[in-house]
Amino acid sequence: MNRFVAILIASLLWTASGSGQERTVTLDAPPETNLGDPIDVIVTVTVAASDEAAVPEQSFGPFEIVAKKLTVVPSPDGARKTFTFELQLLCFDLGAHELGPIHVRITTATGELLDLTSNTSSVEVRSVLGNEPDPQLKPPTDPVVVEQDDYRLLIALGALIALALGALLAWLAMRWWRRRERPEPTRPAPPPPWVTALAELQALERGRLAAISEGRTEQWVDAVSDSIRAYLGRRFGFHGLESTTDEIAQELRSAQSLTIEPQDAVEFLGQCDLVKFAKASLADAASCSLIEEALGLVDRTRPSAVSPNGGPS
Numbered sequence: 001m002n003r004f005v006a007i008l009i010a011s012l013l014w015t016a017s018g019s020g021q022e023r024t025v026t027l028d029a030p031p032e033t034n035l036g037d038p039i040d041v042i043v044t045v046t047v048a049a050s051d052e053a054a055v056p057e058q059s060f061g062p063f064e065i066v067a068k069k070l071t072v073v074p075s076p077d078g079a080r081k082t083f084t085f086e087l088q089l090l091c092f093d094l095g096a097h098e099l100g101p102i103h104v105r106i107t108t109a110t111g112e113l114l115d116l117t118s119n120t121s122s123v124e125v126r127s128v129l130g131n132e133p134d135p136q137l138k139p140p141t142d143p144v145v146v147e148q149d150d151y152r153l154l155i156a157l158g159a160l161i162a163l164a165l166g167a168l169l170a171w172l173a174m175r176w177w178r179r180r181e182r183p184e185p186t187r188p189a190p191p192p193p194w195v196t197a198l199a200e201l202q203a204l205e206r207g208r209l210a211a212i213s214e215g216r217t218e219q220w221v222d223a224v225s226d227s228i229r230a231y232l233g234r235r236f237g238f239h240g241l242e243s244t245t246d247e248i249a250q251e252l253r254s255a256q257s258l259t260i261e262p263q264d265a266v267e268f269l270g271q272c273d274l275v276k277f278a279k280a281s282l283a284d285a286a287s288c289s290l291i292e293e294a295l296g297l298v299d300r301t302r303p304s305a306v307s308p309n310g311g312p313s
Contacts, residue, residue: 002020023047025104027118034128035094038066043085043102043118051096052111053083054274057244058103063089079167096124107274113244113267113287193300201298205291212287218276220287223293225272231298232265245269260300 028042045053054069067088074081091097100120107113169287204224211220226241232248233240236255245266252262271290 023051023106023114023116025102025118027100027102027121029099029121031121031122032124033091035092035125036090036128038090039123041087041089041099041121043087043104045083045085045104045106045116046080047083047106049079049081050106051081052274054105054107054277055085055087056103056105056270056273057246058090059086059100060099062093062097063091063099066090091123091125094125094127096122099123105270105274106269124235124243146267158256192230192302193234194298196228196234197298198295200227201291201294205295208287208291209284212284217287221272221275221290224269224291225269225276228265228269228272228294228297232301235301245273257303258301259304260297265297268297 024044024046026044029046030039033282043055047053065087069086070196071084071086072081073084075151082283089099098120101117104116104118106116133145176245201224204220204227208220211217229240229243231240232238232252233243236251236258238248249262249268251266252258255262279297
């Protein structure tokens, strides 16, 4: 119910303001809740029909996000559309807390990235025992005699026997392993990270048109983003696939041999995140530009003394 009310209010605000306010962000949250109960927060974003909106990763402290749902409704005249983000938040701190402002990322039809913020809302987290004048524990109950078989001694004895057998088998296996004569195969050195990344991106470039025509744009963009994340992690010594975009930006700022601005990589990953999480469409020209930007990002960050195939330049 709150979702439809928020959409209706956003539509009325747009009608009243005319074309003077092309993009609006509103936050609707309940004024109070009980400790441990989740609250439903509605973030309504009204933009032009060609824009795309997403709520990026951010801190809602002291609230924790539990779930997120997105609904997109176009206006009757087709000139605008409304993104409704339903956020389920949870708080374990008593008292009145200020929620917001919540940051929303807008991508225009020309590829421009805009950062809008919502209003704030005060939410009071109450204790479920707040209305009790003198809360008391339940009185103790009478003891009940419970008889049951105790197998702890047998279990402990069985565990000791199993450990002894396991140790004996391990000793015999180790003795056999040491006596056998078998040369260790020489493992080839792994290829440099930029060679692996360029090979992955070139394969994705060849499959770009097929992915778009088959409706696998989101999976294709996800593969491009993962390839860049893995490359940056291997290139500068951190876990790229397990790091958020903000964590990758922090690692790149401290990298000694980085030859580009960290913001260049952050903006590229932000474009990929927008397609993945906001399910934004991607035209043929935009996908071509995206894969070219990814290839250029790898080429500009590899060591200048080597060629793209890993050898001397």
